[in-house]
Amino acid sequence: MPPRKEISEILNLMEKTSNIRNIGLVGHIDHGKTTLSDSLLSEAGLLSPDLAGEARALDYLEEEQKRGITMKSTNISLYYEKSLKGYEPFLINLVDTPGHLDFSGKVTRALRLVDGVVVVVDAVEEIISQSETVIRQALQEGVKPVLYINKVDRLIRELMLTDEQIRKKYTRIIKNFNILIERYAEPPFNKEWKVSPAEGNVAFGSALHKWGFTLKILEKNELKFKDIKERYNKATYSERKYEDLPVYFPISPAILEMVVDHLPNPITAQKYRIKKIWKGDLDSVLGKAMINCDPKGPIVLCLSKVQAEKHGLVATGRIFSGYCSNRSEVFLLRENNYEKIQRTAIFMGQRREQVDNVPVGNIVALEGLKKIKSGETLVDGKYIDKMIPFESVKYVTTPVVTVSIEPEYLRELDKMKQLVENLLIEDPNLIFEINEENGEFLLSGMGPLHLEVSTNEIEKRGVKVSISEPRAVFKESCRYNSTSITVKSPNSENSIELKIERLDDKTVRFFQNNDYQLIKPFNRLKEVLKEKTSLSENEIENFWLCGNDQNIIIYHGNNELNDFYKNLIPEIIKKIHLNGPLCGEKLAEIKFLINDLNISNIEEDIAFTEFSAMFYEATKKGLNEAELILMEPIYHTIIQLPPDYIKNTLSLLTKYSAKIKSIDQDKEYQAIIEILLPVRNSVKFAEDIRSTTSGKAFWQNEFYAFLEVPVHESGAIIDNLRFNKGLSW
Numbered sequence: 001m002p003p004r005k006e007i008s009e010i011l012n013l014m015e016k017t018s019n020i021r022n023i024g025l026v027g028h029i030d031h032g033k034t035t036l037s038d039s040l041l042s043e044a045g046l047l048s049p050d051l052a053g054e055a056r057a058l059d060y061l062e063e064e065q066k067r068g069i070t071m072k073s074t075n076i077s078l079y080y081e082k083s084l085k086g087y088e089p090f091l092i093n094l095v096d097t098p099g100h101l102d103f104s105g106k107v108t109r110a111l112r113l114v115d116g117v118v119v120v121v122d123a124v125e126e127i128i129s130q131s132e133t134v135i136r137q138a139l140q141e142g143v144k145p146v147l148y149i150n151k152v153d154r155l156i157r158e159l160m161l162t163d164e165q166i167r168k169k170y171t172r173i174i175k176n177f178n179i180l181i182e183r184y185a186e187p188p189f190n191k192e193w194k195v196s197p198a199e200g201n202v203a204f205g206s207a208l209h210k211w212g213f214t215l216k217i218l219e220k221n222e223l224k225f226k227d228i229k230e231r232y233n234k235a236t237y238s239e240r241k242y243e244d245l246p247v248y249f250p251i252s253p254a255i256l257e258m259v260v261d262h263l264p265n266p267i268t269a270q271k272y273r274i275k276k277i278w279k280g281d282l283d284s285v286l287g288k289a290m291i292n293c294d295p296k297g298p299i300v301l302c303l304s305k306v307q308a309e310k311h312g313l314v315a316t317g318r319i320f321s322g323y324c325s326n327r328s329e330v331f332l333l334r335e336n337n338y339e340k341i342q343r344t345a346i347f348m349g350q351r352r353e354q355v356d357n358v359p360v361g362n363i364v365a366l367e368g369l370k371k372i373k374s375g376e377t378l379v380d381g382k383y384i385d386k387m388i389p390f391e392s393v394k395y396v397t398t399p400v401v402t403v404s405i406e407p408e409y410l411r412e413l414d415k416m417k418q419l420v421e422n423l424l425i426e427d428p429n430l431i432f433e434i435n436e437e438n439g440e441f442l443l444s445g446m447g448p449l450h451l452e453v454s455t456n457e458i459e460k461r462g463v464k465v466s467i468s469e470p471r472a473v474f475k476e477s478c479r480y481n482s483t484s485i486t487v488k489s490p491n492s493e494n495s496i497e498l499k500i501e502r503l504d505d506k507t508v509r510f511f512q513n514n515d516y517q518l519i520k521p522f523n524r525l526k527e528v529l530k531e532k533t534s535l536s537e538n539e540i541e542n543f544w545l546c547g548n549d550q551n552i553i554i555y556h557g558n559n560e561l562n563d564f565y566k567n568l569i570p571e572i573i574k575k576i577h578l579n580g581p582l583c584g585e586k587l588a589e590i591k592f593l594i595n596d597l598n599i600s601n602i603e604e605d606i607a608f609t610e611f612s613a614m615f616y617e618a619t620k621k622g623l624n625e626a627e628l629i630l631m632e633p634i635y636h637t638i639i640q641l642p643p644d645y646i647k648n649t650l651s652l653l654t655k656y657s658a659k660i661k662s663i664d665q666d667k668e669y670q671a672i673i674e675i676l677l678p679v680r681n682s683v684k685f686a687e688d689i690r691s692t693t694s695g696k697a698f699w700q701n702e703f704y705a706f707l708e709v710p711v712h713e714s715g716a717i718i719d720n721l722r723f724n725k726g727l728s729w
């Protein structure tokens with residue numbers, strides 16, 4: 001095992017920006033990212049080579065080891081001495097990311113930290129759904145990908161493919177990889193970033209058996225591919241003859257040389273990345289400092305992850321300009337306040353090493369900040385006028401599954417709430433709400449696993465909780481538009497003319513995927529809304545706001561509202577949105593058009609009751625006219641299975657109201673069926689498909705959209721929800 005480097009050596013390297021590589025390991029679930037990271041750790045002297053491959057050391061959480069999947073992203077700084085002479089050592093800041101879709105928000109956020117990714121692709125399964133998603137997301141962040149084709153041992157040992165068959169598989173993987181680059185990267189990168197084995201930006205190997213090569217390495221080696229194949233020869237296989245392969249083809253240098261040679265250093269990357277992730281003035285002092293990756297520039301830092309620990313919050317961020325120092329004061333843009341950094345450190349997996357200063361281009365851990373959320377931008381206090389936040393690292397975070405949660409002992413209620421609050425800081429994909437109607441505490445998330453892991457975490461941190469079975473989150477919306485409805489307040493002194501409309505898909509998608517509040521000034525927002533939504537010019541002119549669940553308010557009234565009413569009305573509509581009239585689920589995708597509003601001279605506390613009643617009545621009338629509908633979350637479910645089981649699987653679909661999206665039998669050894677499956681049926685479907693295919697099928701659920709529940713099924717669901725919530729009939 002190479003000697004472990006002293007922290008001082010790593011510190012020296014942090015100053016040599018051109019020798020830094022910030023990279024992520026990304027890919028479909030189970031394709032071997034964490035197994036590969038083991039070998040990289042052992043190259044840096046952080047893990048014994050005997051353990052590498054089997055330890056999955058970066059999956060250090062108990063839950064991760066138990067389930068064999070990664071559930072968080074982990075950072076680690078590695079010291080790498082390139083084998084060629086004449087090179088100075090490199091500092092590789094590595095992030096291992098999860099492949100399970102319940103945790104995909106964490107991948108998106110990790111991409112903000114890095115400039116390049118190694119896309120790990122299982123040679124047997126090839127490029128499938130999540131590989132495509134992560135490649136697309138990386139390219140949208142201006143992050144450059146290279147390709148590592150893993151589990152080649154399985155092609156030889158399990159599938160026993162001929163050379164020709166193996167070559168065909170490689171070619172197909174590389175071709176599909178390049179199609180995605182062409183499709184999702186901006187020019188000139190859609191051409192420049194394509195990969196080919198001859199260039200050296202594709203590696204092949206087996207992370208489990210710790211060997212790997214690029215074409216360049218293979219050509220120079222005394223062993224040929226046929227020798228590798230021979231090592232797996234069935235007759236001698238039991239003698240573990242492949243054990244000398246890591247000696248001839250050690251995997252770490254193969255991957256790390258590819259990283260060093262083909263992925264950009266922060267100086268190169270920030271030149272083109274800044275304009276993708278920051279919409280401020282590129283010619284300003286800050287803009288220039290970031291583009292030039294200037295160590296002397298004002299400090300600018302973007303946070304991608306926040307963890308709550310015993311002694312406070314720990315944030316992970318990327319420094320885009322300047323130095324980050326212990327005890328320095330910074331300005332938090334979203335929070336709009338100053339705070340002091342108590343401690344700076346760098347990541348060594350589970351551990352953190354405290355350091356005094358971390359320069360531009362590195363990934364840093366910050367302790368002692370209090371009011372932070374992931375996505376926050378930190379900046380030198382002297383430059384706050386010029387700074388706008390980074391583009392939000394937003395991912396469709398719509399929670400689709402919910403559980404009610406309560407502490408086993410009521411006296412621990414406050415403690416439980418505090419622990420949940422901490423989890424919310426760490427995980428922006430979780431939502432916690434109190435149902436005011438029945439006092440229930442609801443925790444909602446991306447999928448059952450996400451919720452299970454989150455509630456286990458609460459228990460681990462000290463409060464025993466009981467939770468209900470997870471159920472799908474429904475929404476209420478309307479099918480048509482209403483007329484303009486006039487309603488008077490109970491004392492008849494105020495009136496409203498309100499029209500309810502259903503928002504179209506294009507507009508919904510815009511508000512779902514963009515944090516419109518960050519688009520400033522209003523004139524710029526108007527331009528964006530014109531281009532990206534179907535709102536009319538008049539509506540855009542009078543656009544007021546978009547609340548949760550994509551409910552927007554447009555104000556066409558003649559009178560200018562004062563601040564009191566400007567706050568009161570959204571608050572009332574927000575309350576109305578929480579409990580739809582059908583079954584108490586949230587209202588979604590509705591346009592509230594306030595065509596007129598007459599306000600009498602009344603006292604503020606009376607105004608709240610009068611206006612609430614008036615808005616409730618107008619909304620209810622409008623929704624009835626526009627025909628209420630029940631909407632449900634739908635999963636895009638990708639099922640991988642041996643081709644023999646296709647027929648039996650398809651026969652299950654009608655039973656679970658699932659629709660086929662595609663059936664792919666191009667890859668000889670496995671078929672892929674993509675379906676649209678109602679979330680409410682996903683648990684039963686999983687049980688059924690498991691037994692139908694004798695456990696040979698694997699599937700992943702990803703949120704697709706909220707769609708209307710078929711009319712013949714909605715009645716029973718509504719009754720059920722009303723019953724469970726104790727709503728009157």
Ligand SMILES: Nc1nc2c(ncn2[C@@H]2O[C@H](COP(=O)(O)OP(=O)(O)OP(=O)(O)O)[C@@H](O)[C@H]2O)c(=O)[nH]1
Pocket residue numbers: 027028029030031032033034035036053056068069070071097098099100150151152153154205206207208209
């Ligand atoms: N045969 C073979 N198995 C491998 C190889 N690499 C990884 N595996 C196995 O594949 C499984 C998944 O490996 P991980 O490293 O946890 O995969 P991952 O991509 O980190 O998974 P997630 O983080 O959950 O997305 C484990 O059982 C590994 O032992 C390989 O090269 N060959």
Ligand SMILES: [Mg+2]
Pocket residue numbers: 033034035059069070096097098099
């Ligand atoms: Mg992993």
